[in-house]
Amino acid sequence: MSLTAKIIEIIPDVEYEGVVYEQRVVVALPTDTQIGLFDYDLHATSDMVGTKRQLSILAYMPTEVDVVMDSEPGIEPSNSNPRGWKHHTYRGLITQIDSDGTLVLDVGYGTVRVDSDVHELVDTPLTEGQFLRVQTNRSDLTGISDTA
Numbered sequence: 390m391s392l393t394a395k396i397i398e399i400i401p402d403v404e405y406e407g408v409v410y411e412q413r414v415v416v417a418l419p420t421d422t423q424i425g426l427f428d429y430d431l432h433a434t435s436d437m438v439g440t441k442r443q444l445s446i447l448a449y450m451p452t453e454v455d456v457v458m459d460s461e462p463g464i465e466p467s468n469s470n471p472r473g474w475k476h477h478t479y480r481g482l483i484t485q486i487d488s489d490g491t492l493v494l495d496v497g498y499g500t501v502r503v504d505s506d507v508h509e510l511v512d513t514p515l516t517e518g519q520f521l522r523v524q525t526n527r528s529d530l531t532g533i534s535d536t537a
Contacts, residue, residue: 391443392499393536394418398472399433400425414530415472416444419498424466426530427474433533445532446501448479448494453524454510460520462497478524479503483517494521502531 394416403411414426414433426446460480467476479501485493490505492515503523508515515521 391445391532391534392419392496392501393441394444395441396433396437396439397423399428399435399438402427413472413474418464420463422464422466423472424464424477424528425470425472425474426528428530430531432530437533441536443534443536444530447529447531448477448501448503448523448525449529450526451504451507451510451523452476452526453522454507455522456511456515456519457522458520460522462495462520464496464501474528475526476524477528478522480522481520483515483519483521486515486517492521494523 396414397417398415400413402413412428412431414428415423417423462481465478467473479494479496481494481496483492484495490508492503492507493500494503507523
């Protein structure tokens with residue numbers, strides 16, 4: 390469950406006495422759109438800047454969910470701060486629902502995981518094959534690997 394993106398910049402978010410504890414990673418998606426991701430486990434390192442990598446992304450703490458019939462898949466960055474990690478919108482097809490309720494969403498050029506809290510924001514059960522529009526409070530970078 391991942392997508393390929395180019396790492397553009399790494400920005401310390403929480404730093405104390407020269408030690409970085411949390412960081413923001415700005416990436417360019419395959420569409421060249423740039424978004425920021427919260428990297429609380431420091432997956433991204435300075436030697437990765439400028440390279441394409443397979444990223445595992447979690448759309449964490451969803452705030453709005455719509456089941457839609459006709460929409461283009463993709464990731465839409467926040468209008469107020471596209472290079473930040475808050476309030477990005479994910480559009481795509483549910484391809485998997487894990488036993489813990491986490492969704493796998495195909496956004497057209499890869500997949501992202503959607504936090505299981507998404508189920509609390511809809512009136513009817515979500516199922517594989519539905520197309521969703523999900524806005525999240527936070528977008529997390531949960532893993533990085535070399536591109537295939």
